[in-house]
Amino acid sequence: MTEMCVNNGQKRPVIRYTDFDLPEHWDIQSENIAQFPLQVNSTEYNEVRALFDKTMAKQYSEIVRIDRIRNKQWYMQYNFYKTFSSKKNTEKKLFHGCSQEVASLIINTFFNRSFSGINDVIYGQGAYFSADASYSHNHTRPSMLNGERCMFVANVLVGNSALGNRHMKTPPSGYDSTTDGKHIFVTYRDDQAYAAYLIVYK
Template sequence: MALENYVKKSISVSEQHDLSGLKKWTQPTIDSFYMYCFQRLVIPEMDIHTGYCKLFGSKESVREAENEYYRQQTKQSEHARLMVVARDVIWAFKKDENDWEKFPSELNARIEDAFISKLKMFKYTNDKSVEYEIDFKNNHETCVATQQHRAIIRHDDVRVPPHWELQTKNVQRFVLDENSHEYNDIRELFDKTMTKKYTTIIRIERIQNKQWYTQYNSYKNFSAKEDTEKKLFHGCLQESANLIVNSFFNRSFAGVNGLLKL
């Protein structure tokens, strides 16, 4: 009886429902939290779709895991805030005479956050443990160890094509009018390689993804190469097409015909 009472007093179960923040957790964040729990002999049970989280273990360990959850949630919220801040902005440094190189996504967001916060300088350490200091006024960064300078640039041109429809969301699909020049131009291009290889065209949609269009445009502006843009048709399942619409082209979406180009 004494042992049973001791166990009851020592063991704790924490159960929470509908955690809206949990529904937005990324896989790396989930993996990190699970590892933290296992190291402290806490058994986690989570469902990110419903926002459910249950923790089982000693009272002290469960309390520590709860604190880690809120720490991860704060970190995730800050990451999401930074991504929104820098969604339509790209920072790059001059790699050589003709080429610019983009900063990594998270660093890009931190630089933009410092810039809009009116900071004069911003320090960071890259993935090679080299420390740099950015001077926003003079548009350059300095390697702290060698004192070498290199130019930086901020690109925030978010203009979209004039023929795009007015949209209320970042990503929207619009069915083209069969009598429009845009529709006929695309159909003519498609028929160059696909004539007599299909029965009918059900519809042609224009995908308006502001974020990806902005980043694509920025890539073109930073590239020293010219006239490299190509048009192609990519055959895939409807599920993969939906992923591409929202997340751009990604090799992980390749399926049974993911490598087929028409």
């Protein structure tokens, strides 16, 4: 089975990895940042789609594609924090909705906290994630060109989470993130979350 990089059109064998251990092939790949569309109905594709459909079923007309994201520097920073932090057992798979323009910026950098001003910051002035894809859908924007929307599936180390408010620029002492107490989590470190997948849908 092969997959094609959307950045340069090159094909390579599919190499899956579990629990986000650093894949060996990243060391020999020339590009630091790339997107690889998942093959429809592959195990990996179905797992991501099932997570999305838990709260988004019947709320969209089509999944255009699901991309696996590779950003070496960002991933290594996240993995380092996860490996050597006491927060490694607090990892959650959460959603982050945004416009196509912001999605491109995120893939090439990280979940920049300066983007938080685009949406509500009622639980803190950080990067927002939700366990509820339908909530994150409200923060997507359809492309004027083709109506496509973008939503990330991110691995997030939430750590100890405190109830947030709009005045918080950092979590309280002894905490790592803020929350609404239900499904929303707000992070304040660049290495606290990693964009694993991008779902493009209509």
